[in-house]
Amino acid sequence: MTRSFWLAASLLALAALAWLEAPQHWAQATLDDALGDAFAAFAIAKGLNATISVLQSSTIDLQVFQISVGEALDPANDMIERFSWVMFAATGSLALQKLLLGISANVVIKALVSGACVLAVVLVALRARVGQVAALKLALACVFLRFAVVLVALASGLASEAFLDEPRQATMSQLETTEERLAEIADDRISGQEDARNWWQQLKGSLDNLVGDPVESVVDGFDAITDKVVDLTMIFITQTMLFPLGFLYLLYRLGGRLFGQARLGGRFERRRLPPRE
Secondary structure, three states: OOHHHHHHHHHHHHHHHOOOOHHHHHHHHHHHHHHHHHHHHHHHHHHHHHHHHHHHOOEEEOOOOEEEHHHHHHHHHHHHHHHHHHHHHHHHHHHHHHHHHHHHOOHHHHHHHHHHHHHHHHHHHOOOOOOHHHHHHHHHHHHHHHHHHHHHHHHHHHHHHHHOHHHHHHHHHHHHHHHHHHHHHHHHHHHOOOOHHHHHHHHHHHOOOOOOOHHHHHHHHHHHHHHHHHHHHHHHHHHHHHHHHHHHHHHHHHHHHHHHHHHHHHHHHHHHOOOOO
């Protein structure tokens, strides 16, 4: 069997696959799960930001000196604000992927893919000297338009599940626990149910490592939070931006290579044609 036969069979298979709904549903579910995680992380970030803003307005009055907590919490608050912007961008990236996924599933795109593939098959079968390469290029472009977002979403979801799910869940769980504890402290502070000394003791207990000099302890404790925020930032940047762009680039290079092989195959077949009398 010649290259033209396998090329025609592949094009017909792609023309039929363009109407298959299962990959579309899988990609949609993958993006929905990623969006759910992104929204959860964004909510944690905004909760931490609001709680720290409340704590920043407080002062701790000890027996010997008074401490302004706001200055100690400024670095952590700035980091969490930047993290919230990163999560907003990650959510936007996932929303854009969902939009493109919906566009690629439009009936017009499906019909365009099928029509371009069938046209290319006809020209390949007839061994047409004119228009075969252009038809193959058009079919490849339509196939890329139909399947690129689906394949990128599925590949990114598999890669995230394999490498990022476990550290993301662990980090989000730790930040959520910290946010809940700090929210309780802030609520007590606002309601005036406890004095500054008891509030200070609760804050030390919630951050585990707050010992020694109070200001240094606050900084050390919130440094642990910022470390987790940095880890989570890198995870979501990788999941929502680096993975999709990387897989999209690989698909582009693969499509270019396949087109080059098909083009060479078409030229080879034309050379084998007997001369016309």
